Ligand SMILES: [Zn+2]
């Protein structure tokens with residue numbers, strides 16, 4: 001089968017022939033990929049920023065935002081059948097550790113991360129596990145929802161955590177209305193009554209944000225109760241913390257920058273800094289309810305698998321409105 005493989009950091013991945021994955025364990029599931037999202041994290045991976053954290057052996061297949069159809073199942077799989085339409089939680093988990101038993105999939109001590117720690121879904125087939133499969137309405141086109149598997153779940157997870165803070169009369173600043181931000185704005189509009197203010201360098205992204213329910217108003221210098229920072233690099237992180245009101249919460253969702261904040265500023269204003277990494281299985285299932293109800297839609301641009309290098313270059317150059325999706 002064809003796959004988008006990274007051979008070395010700081011080199012562009014190449015599309016090449018590799019053997020198809022095989023069922024190894026009783027809970028394994030092989031999915032025929034219908035859509036694989038192209039993510040800023042793929043650019044970070046290529047630059048080697050995840051090398052120490054993931055320690056993956058080269059070459060390997062990229063792609064951590066995957067949806068498709070069940071192609072083959074292991075002997076103990078009961079929750080999905082061949083032919084089912086599925087979106088995949090990004091980290092197949094063990095189901096047995098304390099975090100898994102608490103539903104905190106992203107903190108599993110024995111999970112893997114296809115596309116980061118092993119072969120991912122920018123390919124015709126992907127090996128995953130029964131626990132990672134969220135079954136979808138068979139009418140759902142995988143390419144339309146694939147990016148919800150990581151970009152979506154991550155944005156939803158942050159919004160879901162912020163809900164108790166976003167009562168009517170509050171303000172939420174969204175920094176970055178790109179792949180994650182444009183999903184976050186829709187989740188805020190669907191789940192809260194907060195006033196949404198969007199900050200983005202791109203006029204196109206701001207136009208899209210407005211269509212999705214963002215209002216452009218000023219906070220009168222008081223700051224926002226919640227700041228969702230989908231950029232968190234190149235200075236956005238300093239601006240984001242500065243925009244956070246007293247007793248407010250600054251959610252770091254994008255990454256790449258470094259926060260330099262005097263501890264005096266943190267105690268004297270009681271501001272909170274909150275980290276966010278993907279989300280739980282149930283959050284992905286909830287997000288798919290919103291997606292199937294038309295309350296969260298992805299603006300996507302499809303590329304054939306062979307065009308993965310162009311898709312990555314377009315994302316890097318800011319030419320993608322919404323999300324680039326590879327369709328094998
Ligand atoms: Zn991603």
Ligand SMILES: [Zn+2]
Pocket residue numbers: 093094095096097098099100107108109110111
């Ligand atoms: Zn676990």
